Amino acid sequence: QSVLTQPPSASGTPGQRVTISCSGSTSNIGSYYIYWYQQLPGTAPKLLIYRNNQRPSGVPDRFSGSKSGTSASLAVSGLRSEDEADYYCSAWDDSLSAWVFGGGTKLTVL
Amino acid sequence: QVQLVQSGAEVKKPGASVKVSCKASGYTFTSYYIHWVRRAPGQGLEWMGLINPSADSTTYAQKFQGRVTMTRDTSARTVYMELSSLRSEDTAVFYCARSLAARSHFDYWGQGTLVTVSS
Numbered sequence: 001q002s003v004l005t006q007p008p009s010a011s012g013t014p015g016q017r018v019t020i021s022c023s024g025s026t027s028n029i030g031s032y033y034i035y036w037y038q039q040l041p042g043t044a045p046k047l048l049i050y051r052n053n054q055r056p057s058g059v060p061d062r063f064s065g066s067k068s069g070t071s072a073s074l075a076v077s078g079l080r081s082e083d084e085a086d087y088y089c090s091a092w093d094d095s096l097s098a099w100v101f102g103g104g105t106k107l108t109v110l
Numbered sequence: 111q112v113q114l115v116q117s118g119a120e121v122k123k124p125g126a127s128v129k130v131s132c133k134a135s136g137y138t139f140t141s142y143y144i145h146w147v148r149r150a151p152g153q154g155l156e157w158m159g160l161i162n163p164s165a166d167s168t169t170y171a172q173k174f175q176g177r178v179t180m181t182r183d184t185s186a187r188t189v190y191m192e193l194s195s196l197r198s199e200d201t202a203v204f205y206c207a208r209s210l211a212a213r214s215h216f217d218y219w220g221q222g223t224l225v226t227v228s229s
Contacts, residue, residue, distance in 0.1 A: 088155050
């Protein structure tokens with residue numbers, strides 16, 4: 001059971017906007033930045049969003065992140081087939097003195 | 111360019127140990143922390159711990175305390191993760207990843223190393 005809670009799956013059709021939620025507590029999301037990683041099938045995870053809502057160079061602006069209190073969300077707009085992947089939220093947890101991840105959300109483009 | 115290149119796949123018997131390497135290039139080795147994260151089949155990502163190559167200090171997730179050892183060889187620009195007393199539940203792909211600070215994001219990842227534990 002993951003410390004951060006994500007829906008196991010999400011889906012949308014090409015061009016649609018999809019959001020993925022991530023719920024935590026005051027010891028993690030409530031106190032620290034949230035990060036999002038994308039893992040395409042058969043590849044290593046890739047940083048998608050850092051410090052709640054910042055995109056690394058090369059990440060399309062179709063991806064956006066937000067945080068409020070102990071929850072966060074990742075939005076993908078203009079959905080494309082290449083967005084099919086597993087998405088993970090992550091934050092430092094003070095109570096555990098460890099990095100924690102959500103269980104991952106499998107995004108399917110219908 | 112920044113690269114983290116990991117050692118190849120391993121097959122181990124229960125009770126054995128495995129040592130996975132992560133060779134860094136394209137940046138100042140001692141300026142970044144290296145983390146180890148694993149993903150078991152059908153599971154999500156799980157953080158195992160980190161090493162500060164500069165100070166040679168480590169922080170391990172409580173779950174792996176006593177079973178994991180992370181070391182570094184600065185001359186070889188390589189970090190190692192050894193996991194002992196392997197059991198079938200340790201079958202996973204293990205990744206190394208770097209961060210600028212212990213509580214900062216993982217901006218580059220290794221390609222992953224599959225460790226299979228089977229009798």
